[in-house]
Amino acid sequence: xxxxxxxxxxxxxSDYKYGFVTDIDTDVIPKGLSEDVIRLISLKKNEPEWMxxxxxxxxxxxxxxxxxxWPNVKYPEINYQDVIYYAAPKxxxxxxxxxxxxxxxxxxxxxxxxxxxxxxxxxxxAVDVVMDSVSVATSFKEQLSEIGVIFCSISEAIQNHPDLxxxxxxxxxxxxxxxxxxxxxxVFTDGSFCYIPKGVRCPMELSTYFRxxxxxxxxxxxxxxxxxxxxxxxxxxxxTAPMRDENQLHAAVVELIAKEKAEIKYSTVQNWYPxxxxxxxxxxxxxxxxxxxxxNYSKISWTQVETGSSITWKYPSVILKGDNSIGEFYxxxxxxxxxxxxxxxxxxxxxxxxKSRIVSKGISAGRSQNSYRGLVRAxxxxxxxxxxxxxxxxxxxxxxxxHTFPYIESKNKTAVIxxxxxxxxxxxxxxxxxxxxxxxAETAVALIVTGFAKEVMNxxxxxxxxxxxxxxAISLEGSVG
Amino acid sequence: xxxxxxxxxxxxxxxxxxxxxxNLLNSIRKEGFKTFNESGLPGTKNEEWKYTRISNLFHxxxxxxxxxxxxxxxxxxxxxVRLPGSENATELVFANGKFIPELSTIRSSDNExxxxxxxxxxxxxxxxxxxxxxxxxxxxxxxxxxxxxxxFIYGGVFIYVNKNKVLDNPVYLYHISDARENHTLSQPRxxxxxxxxxxxxxxxxxxxxxxxxxxxxxxxxxxxxxNAIVEYYKIQNDSITASQVGTTHIRQIGKSFVHxxxxxxxxxxxxxxxxxxxxxxxxxxxxxxxxxxxxHTHVDxxxxxxxxxxxxxxxxxxxxxxxxxxxGVFSGKIFVRPDAQKTNAYQSNKNILLSDDATVNTKPQxxxxxxxxxxxxxxxxxxxxxxxxxxxxxxxxxxxHAQSMLLExxxxxxxxxxxxxxxxxxxxxxxxxxxxxx
Numbered sequence: 071x072x073x074x075x076x077x078x079x080x081x082x083x084s085d086y087k088y089g090f091v092t093d094i095d096t097d098v099i100p101k102g103l104s105e106d107v108i109r110l111i112s113l114k115k116n117e118p119e120w121m122x123x124x125x126x127x128x129x130x131x132x133x134x135x136x137x138x139x140w141p142n143v144k145y146p147e148i149n150y151q152d153v154i155y156y157a158a159p160k161x162x163x164x165x166x167x168x169x170x171x172x173x174x175x176x177x178x179x180x181x182x183x184x185x186x187x188x189x190x191x192x193x194x195x196a197v198d199v200v201m202d203s204v205s206v207a208t209s210f211k212e213q214l215s216e217i218g219v220i221f222c223s224i225s226e227a228i229q230n231h232p233d234l235x236x237x238x239x240x241x242x243x244x245x246x247x248x249x250x251x252x253x254x255x256x257v258f259t260d261g262s263f264c265y266i267p268k269g270v271r272c273p274m275e276l277s278t279y280f281r282x283x284x285x286x287x288x289x290x291x292x293x294x295x296x297x298x299x300x301x302x303x304x305x306x307x308x309x310t311a312p313m314r315d316e317n318q319l320h321a322a323v324v325e326l327i328a329k330e331k332a333e334i335k336y337s338t339v340q341n342w343y344p345x346x347x348x349x350x351x352x353x354x355x356x357x358x359x360x361x362x363x364x365x366n367y368s369k370i371s372w373t374q375v376e377t378g379s380s381i382t383w384k385y386p387s388v389i390l391k392g393d394n395s396i397g398e399f400y401x402x403x404x405x406x407x408x409x410x411x412x413x414x415x416x417x418x419x420x421x422x423x424x425k426s427r428i429v430s431k432g433i434s435a436g437r438s439q440n441s442y443r444g445l446v447r448a449x450x451x452x453x454x455x456x457x458x459x460x461x462x463x464x465x466x467x468x469x470x471x472x473h474t475f476p477y478i479e480s481k482n483k484t485a486v487i488x489x490x491x492x493x494x495x496x497x498x499x500x501x502x503x504x505x506x507x508x509x510x511a512e513t514a515v516a517l518i519v520t521g522f523a524k525e526v527m528n529x530x531x532x533x534x535x536x537x538x539x540x541x542x543a544i545s546l547e548g549s550v551g
Numbered sequence: 552x553x554x555x556x557x558x559x560x561x562x563x564x565x566x567x568x569x570x571x572x573x574n575l576l577n578s579i580r581k582e583g584f585k586t587f588n589e590s591g592l593p594g595t596k597n598e599e600w601k602y603t604r605i606s607n608l609f610h611x612x613x614x615x616x617x618x619x620x621x622x623x624x625x626x627x628x629x630x631x632v633r634l635p636g637s638e639n640a641t642e643l644v645f646a647n648g649k650f651i652p653e654l655s656t657i658r659s660s661d662n663e664x665x666x667x668x669x670x671x672x673x674x675x676x677x678x679x680x681x682x683x684x685x686x687x688x689x690x691x692x693x694x695x696x697x698x699x700x701x702x703f704i705y706g707g708v709f710i711y712v713n714k715n716k717v718l719d720n721p722v723y724l725y726h727i728s729d730a731r732e733n734h735t736l737s738q739p740r741x742x743x744x745x746x747x748x749x750x751x752x753x754x755x756x757x758x759x760x761x762x763x764x765x766x767x768x769x770x771x772x773x774x775x776x777x778n779a780i781v782e783y784y785k786i787q788n789d790s791i792t793a794s795q796v797g798t799t800h801i802r803q804i805g806k807s808f809v810h811x812x813x814x815x816x817x818x819x820x821x822x823x824x825x826x827x828x829x830x831x832x833x834x835x836x837x838x839x840x841x842x843x844x845x846x847h848t849h850v851d852x853x854x855x856x857x858x859x860x861x862x863x864x865x866x867x868x869x870x871x872x873x874x875x876x877x878x879g880v881f882s883g884k885i886f887v888r889p890d891a892q893k894t895n896a897y898q899s900n901k902n903i904l905l906s907d908d909a910t911v912n913t914k915p916q917x918x919x920x921x922x923x924x925x926x927x928x929x930x931x932x933x934x935x936x937x938x939x940x941x942x943x944x945x946x947x948x949x950x951x952h953a954q955s956m957l958l959e960x961x962x963x964x965x966x967x968x969x970x971x972x973x974x975x976x977x978x979x980x981x982x983x984x985x986x987x988x989x
Contacts, residue, residue, distance in 0.1 A: 140598065448932075450907070465922035468889065474917040480932040483904035489915070490929040495922045 128245035128255030220265040227263035261292035266301035297332035330365030342378035349408025352380025359386035363395030387416035390424035405438030414444035419455035428459035434470035448485035583701025613736035636973030648737030649706030669707035688800035707740035721752035731761030777805025840869035841965035844877035851880035858891035898928035
């Protein structure tokens with residue numbers, strides 16, 4: 071037992087490997103939030119009038135709202151006037167190939183172990199790099215545009231495809247949805263936009279790496295993905311942020327729309343700075359993610375691996391509106407040191423014969439708190455709705471906590487909903503078995519944790535699975551594997 | 552809540568305080584009334600009351616029975632509510648929430664079982680005990696509705712089981728509300744102390760006379776000492792005009808055994824809080840619940856198992872069959888505090904919906920702060936197994952009969968846990984009558 075504790079303490083001591091600052095000139099506006107700041111953001115981004123109005127409307131609504139207090143997380147009050155709402159790299163080259171990208175940027179990604187060059191060569195992934203808020207490199211664009219796929223930054227989409235943006239933005243997550251969604255709607259600076267036309271199967275995995283780079287710069291991303299009838303897309307989102315002392319705020323909004331027989335697969339690996347071993351610093355990650363299965367036979371699948379951020383507040387949800395639609399949620403959330411995570415999903419069954427599946431694996435270590443919070447609702451007309459949820463928690467150490475808050479609401483007699491959850495620590499017999507075979511305790515724990523999370527890891531696209539595995543190992547390094 | 556009601560309660564409260572200047576109870580009541588005023592009635596924004604709207608119950612004027620206004624409940628009313636097995640039981644009658652010694656029968660000797668009006672007990676040899684244990688539940692339940700009961704602690708009962716006394720005779724509590732002329736608010740309050748190595752069976756049942764509305768806001772606190780065994784049964788089969796918030800707060804202060812069971816068959820709006828607080832290592836508790844609902848009945852079962860010490864075991868199983876426009880709510884919480892290593896806790900909630908207008912909301916929760924634990928929960932919402940139905944129907948059993956057979960089997964898991972035999976047979980009969988095909 072003492073040895074175990076010692077090992078745990080060592081984990082706590084392992085440093086954040088991605089803590090560095092890229093030295094790029096950035097265009098920063100002063101701290102604070104007001105109507106003028108919103109006008110300035112809109113002006114800097116050269117936005118049309120309707121977009122500005124939309125932002126101002128959201129801002130006015132936000133002023134009337136209160137920060138939610140119900141999540142099972144604790145943090146000092148955020149001063150929204152102490153955040154920089156716009157920071158864009160000054161050099162904004164228009165590039166068609168990687169050679170034209172700022173070499174500093176390329177170095178950053180090399181340090182992350184995801185160099186664009188390598189990715190491009192080996193995996194054929196198109197990467198829309200968001201470096202603090204503005205997209206600076208978009209590759210494979212031409213190849214995608216040939217088959218009619220639009221994949222660009224949301225700012226470009228506002229300029230070039232205003233009809234689509236106007237029609238869909240806010241249709242899944244209304245600007246009035248919640249406190250952070252309203253804030254995002256008012257001040258979002260960039261994000262990704264993706265449109266897959268009817269019958270097109272996107273030939274490559276679309277990917278964005280978000281990075282938070284400027285000190286005190288809040289990151290407000292907005293992602294909008296639309297899959298028309300019979301379209302398919304797999305989208306990857308990965309996040310790493312450099313080391314900072316002060317807490318940084320991240321309030322993103324992601325909206326997915328799947329039309330008839332369309333399928334969207336959205337995978338996230340989140341590894342923002344979790345704060346140091348004393349709980350100082352770290353990212354506040356307050357994200358609203360929601361998809362709607364608007365058409366019949368459509369499918370939306372969320373997969374997430376959450377290892378970073380000091381506070382995570384995130385519930386990727388699916389509204390199953392179309393008949394026979396399917397929603398999935400696969401999650402691994404790992405918390406260490408003083409991290410706090412309150413994450414889960416919502417599956418809203420509205421259409422007939424809708425199915426959903428939830429698999430959530432929580433791993434808590436150090437002094438962290440890890441909560442699963444999920445809602446499964448079967449509406450009155452959700453004939454034959456079917457849900458299966460499984461939430462398992464693993465506790466590593468005696469100072470951490472694991473919590474489960476499932477909500478199940480059924481208004482339909484034909485709906486079948488099942489939920490099961492377990493909480494335990496690593497079995498001593500499992501450890502013994504490994505150690506007996508000459509595997510040291512540390513590797514054994516890593517092995518067991520990897521096995522514990524395997525069901526979710528298997529859902530990740532190949533390119534991502536490798537990095538996610540690495541992240542789990544790094545996050546647990548020195549202690550639990 | 553209507554402002555009229557608040558001033559009404561304030562006035563009644565002041566009168567009660569003046570008329571009964573017992574220091575101990577006065578200060579507890581005062582504290583309760585303060586909480587009531589501060590928090591008011593819980594709204595649906597309150598997470599613990601998310602699915603149960605209680606404010607509607609307070610849109611009418613209730614009569615709170617005071618001393619001078621004795622209820623007209625007599626022995627024939629009591630005879631009408633007697634439960635099977637009563638010939639051997641100690642029967643305690645509550646009229647509009649007040650303990651009526653004249654109508655009650657004690658069938659155990661004084662050295663085994665002590666039954667006293669709460670006010671009397673608070674003055675005598677049990678003063679210390681009452682001082683130590685009364686209203687500890689308010690540390691766990693901080694809402695206004697619980698505080699409202701505390702503000703009007705009067706006419707309650709104190710039950711004490713002496714050391715090493717294993718009671719063969721159960722204690723039956725009959726709660727009778729007289730709603731013949733007025734809407735009635737009854738607020739029974741009981742404190743039960745089961746001393747070392749003693750055993751007690753408690754059964755509670757409710758009944759409303761008359762067609763006006765009755766609302767019972769009950770708090771019973773049970774303290775279980777080392778090696779003691781407590782069985783607690785609550786049977787709710789009242790009229791649809793009868794609503795209830797019932798709090799059963801059980802504290803296991805020594806290594807002991809608790810078996811608690813709630814059956815809800817009829818009523819208006821029912822909320823049951825069943826809390827088990829594990830205050831000693833090695834405790835064991837079993838909680839069962841069955842709700843068989845139809846009409847517009849709303850039953851909300853809130854359970855809490857709070858593990859503060861190591862090596863405790865708890866098992867919880869709640870089952871529901873919901874028909875017509877009824878609503879079933881289950882919210883279970885298992886707390887495992889940092890010191891409560893080696894906790895084993897299980898929780899399960901199973902529901903069957905029989906109608907298109909029925910609703911189930913369930914929320915099984917785990918909050919765990921210790922690592923060496925085994926905790927799990929599961930819940931299901933669904934309908935009868937098609938294959939089982941098919942099996943029965945291929946054997947010439949009609950659809951209706953097959954359904955009632957399967958439902959009875961579903962309920963049997965819980966009913967079978969009622970240990971006193973006459974009571975179990977009584978509940979079995981009620982349920983099979985309810986589920987049978989006419």
